[in-house]
Amino acid sequence: MARYVFITGGVVSSLGKGIASAALGALLQARGYRVRLRKLDPYLNVDPGTMSPTQHGEVFVTDDGAETDLDLGHYERFTGRSAVQSDNITTGRIYKDIIDKERRGDYLGATVQVIPHVTNEIKNFVLEGNEDYDFVLCEIGGTVGDIEAMPFIEAIRQLGNDLPRGNAVYVHLTLMPWIAAAGELKTKPTQHSVKELQAMGIAPDILLVRADREIPAEERRKLSQFCNVRPSAVIQALDVPSIYDVPIAYHKEGLDTEVLAAFGIDPAPKPRMDAWETVSERIHNPEGEVTIAIVGKYTGLKDAYKSLIEALYHGGIANRVRVKLEWIESEIFEKEDPSPWLEKVNGILVPGGFGERGAEGKIKAAQFARERKVPYFGICYGMQMAVLDAARNLAGISDADSSEFDRSSGTHVVGIMTEWLKGNQLEKRAENGDLGGTMRLGAYPHPLKSGSLISGIYGSEQVSERHRHRYEVNIAFKDQLEAAGLVFSGVSPDGLLPETIEYPLDVHPWFIGVQYHPELKSRPLEPHPLFASFIEAALEQSRLV
Template sequence: MDTKFVFVTGGVLSSVGKGIAAASIGMLFKARGYKVTAVKMDPYLNVDAGTMSPFQHGEVFVTEDGAETDLDLGHYERFLDENLSGKNNITSGKIYSHVIAKERKGDYLGSTVQVIPHVTDAIKESILYGAQGSDLAVVEIGGTVGDIESLPFLEAVRQLRRELGPNGSAVVHVTYVPILDTTQEAKTKPTQHSVKELRSIGLQPDAIILRSHLPLEEHVLEKTALFCDVPLDGVINSYDLHSVYEVPLLLEEKHLLQVLEQRLFGTSKEADISAWRNMVGMKTEKKLTIALVGKYVTLPDAYISVVEAIKHAAISKGAKVEVILISSDNLETASDSVLKETFDGIDGLVIPGGFGGRGIEGMIKVLQYARENKLPTLGICLGMQVMSIEFARNVLQLDGANSTEFDPATSYPVISLLPEQSQIENMGASMRLGAYPCTLIEGTKAQEMYKKPVVFERHRHRFEFNNLFKQKFEENGFIVSGIFEPKNLVEILELKDHPFFVGVQFHPEFKSRPMAPHPLFQGLIAQALERSAL
């Protein structure tokens, strides 16, 4: 069977939930027995998301093969329960780099290299490559219709739809419907203009998802269907819900998949979503509060996979969790009394990844408090490194201990670069990236949580624990419980005589799924529940 496509476009404004809609559509097709993949097309000229600021772009999601991608790939993996790869994220930077490299080699000799057909051909090739081996590919086009950067992608989709034939693809347009405060009236005019813009490019939507804060009345859907030339059963209202994991259930209830499946496959199967429905409806009588202390908390999307991983683990333990984001910058000069007041009532702590020296001293203060007050704590990547710095300074009494990332001249470089990383010139895609094996030490908390001898976890970092300090750490109770054997690199540290004080060099959040929570987050939540019960 040839691969079918659902192209998801956005209108009116960005960040209306296009990625969640795309992930939900893919999940519902998979629940009908189809082999599904997803592709994200990002119009920016960066080759990948790796060098972009978290304040602008949010989280960088890392795949098994080490690609630094858009955060929507995280949504796709969590909803589809499938591992994706670098081929599932296409950027203008990748496309133009490829086209220019071919031009320099002489592959276009004799031709004037242009957006059409050369750039659009490269985009179509990338879409088909990303969709290989699947019955259906959900392809999301980043940005909103009308953005100048998106035009080559939309034109490529128009051409590809023509080549695929009338039943080879469907277009789902996701737009925002504002509801006026003064009259409580829902306005469809922005959606009408957005669809008009889309149609001017040559794309007619087969379905429209109207995003709104509140449920829309039927006449709003009827008006949208009439003015946008879409059948009424193809106009779906997706309003704000308590959890993003409820979105597939809403789309199923509104019969969106029947419209799409009938068009693409000429049939309408039953979806097996009972397990998903049970997960969403799981009783959560116990309540927890987890603090996430990081550097980029002003944009919550910077930590979206971490927050979701905490939620997955809490659901699996029958708990409802509130994640409080705290800026480490604000705690740099915090007194003991301020720390006590800040973390009073907190059941667990996560220190996530990041780069650069800003806010590090605040993290050190928080970690000292957590270590001394037996607060269950998970340190991720940078978090594990700062755990090491705090322990070296305050337990081993190595005054000025630091990472060479923050203080190249430190006398006690407990975190430092590997020799090969010190030779790096280009910043992009040059870290330790993707899945590496971690061998777990028998009899440790880590081995007890994972219940297996070797695990594969995803990395995104340059700096490593300095093995010159390993013996002294272990003699004082901060033991190594996981290593990357080929280079004898420390992957996991855990503190003896503490309920849960675990630091990992990798990013476990990238492998957590709603119905398959990550063992480390489950361990954190289990200890947080014990603390909350005291």
């Protein structure tokens, strides 16, 4: 039977519960256990798909087409296990399911209440489908004391009694701030947070305490005494240079040992940390450096590109180089010449996005990369902008545009999709329908052209990648664009949806656009081949400068 670890947060948000959960999962895996991670989000959105990237960060998409919280990306990167739709639940989805049941009469006339109906739905979600796992780690979003998180806290409290004795452990992540004026690390915020948690019926078994410096033994003793946890269960979580140092750091502090001891597993299997040590060594001892310009439209919040950032770093790990990122707001190029911004970088990446704002700047970035022979990687929207550059400047379609920008004029080389094949099933969407969950989502297989640059990078002529988009390059322009030199090196199995574009190697050293999001499948222990190749091309470019 699976054992459950519930991870809560206190004091302040953004302490890194997702990284802590993912790192603990990696440590348990390193000891040979089968691990599943799940995220319980208290917000009322059914999923994060309609949230602004500048508020919530990126939307992480799973193979089965779920739009989920970005923490699931951390789970995948640290454990290598592909997440599924049932690994993420929100208050919105829970209430939606309950209301649907109530309207159908499933509750047989009962008064529907938070307890037991909402808490039961949460518990059913936590317990469902865990037969093949040794440990299930459940991260509760938000901070203890948030009113919207209370049903989740109550649900995991009840599970502590519902599960067999010794099958649930509670880890509480808190902050121990340094007060410069006093010259001290302060324990009171953690004490108050634990008191709040205890008032809701949960006594944490382990405290994971974030701090920017070593926590003295006396402060640890105080936390142990006032928070009612064993001294060995006060684990310091110090800042580290890279998130991929976290598993090693937490292991040295004894987090995984303490979790297993809380379950009565002693002695525990010895961990194999060699893979994480190799990653850490490559990060901290690079043999070179490349600079990549990210020409985006949500650069005010880097979490909007979280998986992208990490995939670029993974490419650096694969090539033993440090990857330096230059963030450029694409709207700048609508007013200024891109040359001063881009002429010193070793690679240009234009990521995904939505809407007209900044589009012309992204087209100019693609044009600069094409004309100056700088390695270019266009992802989703970035591929479409590269196609518009080719249409306008090579194929003679001077008014080439996207229907996402202006439906009344121009030649719509990029247009909205209203139907597409998913396996053997035809998916249909109304042009003016709901926004949530209506895009082409999840993993789709497609062939690659034999002898193309991208098929050589993959080492395969058949791939499957994750999508999240509503607009598509119009296949009707394929012949005209290819006559101008742009190669459609990957098209959906039915031949209707362009998946990848590139320029031949005798025209450009490395220019690839993909309609999908390869960053979602990149991991530090297994960098995505496209990102590894892109950084390799950037490294070669740096030697030419």
